[in-house]
Amino acid sequence: MRQSFGPLLVMICGAAPLLAAEVSLHVAPRGSDQAAGDAAMPLATPHAATARLAGVAKDSPDADVRVLLHSGVYRIEHPLVIHREQVPSRGSLTFAAVSGERVVISGGRRITGWTVNDDNSWSVSVPAAAEGEWTFRELFVDGQRRPRARHPSLVVLTALLLAWSVTLNAADESTPPNPLTDAEKQAGWTLLFDGQTLTGPNERSATGQSRQPGDITRTNRLAISFSRRYLVDAKGAPFFYLCDTAWDLFMRLDREEADEYLKKRAEQGFNVIMAIRIGWKPGEDEKNAYGEPPLIDKDPARPNDVRLGSRPGSWMIRPRSIG
Structure with a gap:
C-alpha cells in the first residue's frame, strides 16, 4: 500500500473554541523518535507522533494539534490508529504535510535478493510471506503495479x-x-x-x-x-x-x-x-x-x-x- 498526501491528511475536530492554542509535532525522516518533536528536533516516524498525542490532548484540551510531516517516504508496518483520548476534547487534531513538501506514507516493503533463472525469469524467497506472517495485496516494480502470483489457483500456474x-x-x-x-x-x-x-x-x-x-x-x-x-x-x-x-x-x-x-x-x-x-x-x-x-x-x-x-x-x- 502506497499513499501520497498533499497538504491536508486528516483532521479530527472536537468542540474547538474560536481562539485555540496551536501545538505542533514535527516528523522528518532525519529525526529521532526520542527527540522533542519540534521543528529543530523532529520525530522520525508517524507512530512516534501518535504515541505522544494522548499526553498532549490531556495537557492541552483546548489546543489545535498539528502533526506536520516533512518531505520523505515513511514506511509503516501497522496502520495509524487514532483513539478518542488522543484528540483534544475542545480542540482538533490534524495530520498534514509541511507546505510545499511531498510526503508518502507507505505500507509496502522493499523485496531484495532477486535471482535470474535459466528461463530469464526472476524469483525471490520471502519466508515471512510463505509462512503466512506477511500478506500483501499489491506488487510494484519501479513504481508500477505488477501482477502477483496468486495462491491457491484454480489451475496449475506453470501449465x-x-x-x-x-x-x-x-x-x-x-x-x-x-x-x-x-x-x-x-x-x-x-x-x-x-x-x-x-x-x-x-x-x-x-x-x-x-x-x-x-x-x-x-x-x-x-x-x-x-x-x-x-x-x-x-x-x-x-x-x-x-x-x-x-x-x-x-x-x-x-x-x-x-x-x-x-x-x-x-x-x-x-x-x-x-x-x-x-x-x-x-x-x-x-x-x-x-x-x-x-x-x-x-x-x-x-x-x-x-x-x-x-x-x-x-x-x-x-x-x-x-x-
Whole structure:
C-alpha cells in the first residue's frame, strides 16, 4: 500500500473554541523518535507522533494539534490508529504535510535478493510471506503495479494453457484436435485435462455459423488475467466475452455438474463453445486449489488427475448443438 498526501491528511475536530492554542509535532525522516518533536528536533516516524498525542490532548484540551510531516517516504508496518483520548476534547487534531513538501506514507516493503533463472525469469524467497506472517495485496516494480502470483489457483500456474473456439452445426459431434505442437510433445508436454465453455452472442455473430478460421477460431497461447478471473491474449485483451465463464466451468469437477452448467448457459442464449485444454509437463508442478499438483482432487470420490486413473474425458464436454 502506497499513499501520497498533499497538504491536508486528516483532521479530527472536537468542540474547538474560536481562539485555540496551536501545538505542533514535527516528523522528518532525519529525526529521532526520542527527540522533542519540534521543528529543530523532529520525530522520525508517524507512530512516534501518535504515541505522544494522548499526553498532549490531556495537557492541552483546548489546543489545535498539528502533526506536520516533512518531505520523505515513511514506511509503516501497522496502520495509524487514532483513539478518542488522543484528540483534544475542545480542540482538533490534524495530520498534514509541511507546505510545499511531498510526503508518502507507505505500507509496502522493499523485496531484495532477486535471482535470474535459466528461463530469464526472476524469483525471490520471502519466508515471512510463505509462512503466512506477511500478506500483501499489491506488487510494484519501479513504481508500477505488477501482477502477483496468486495462491491457491484454480489451475496449475506453470501449465501450458491453450484455447480455441469452434462454432457448431446442428449435427456437429467433432472434437477439436490436440493443440500441442510437435516441439511441445518432444519437450514432454501432455494434455492434463480438457474443458469447454460457452462464450457470448458477440462471438457468435463474429463467426456466424461457419467453421472457417477467424479471429477467435484459432489456437492461442493465453495468459491468466491480473484478477485471475479470465484469460487474456498476447495484447492483454480478455479472450472470453463472458469473463468468468472459464473459471466457472473449471470449478465443475464432474461431467454431470458441467453439463448442468452448460445447459444453464444455453438457456441464456450462449451457443458458441470455447474449448480449453491445459497441458502438463513433469517437473512443472505447483500447488493449486484442488490439492497437490497436478489437479489432484481433495475428494477421492471425484478424482480429476489422469495419473490416478481418471480420463480427461471427465472434463471433455463434446461439442454439440445446444440451441
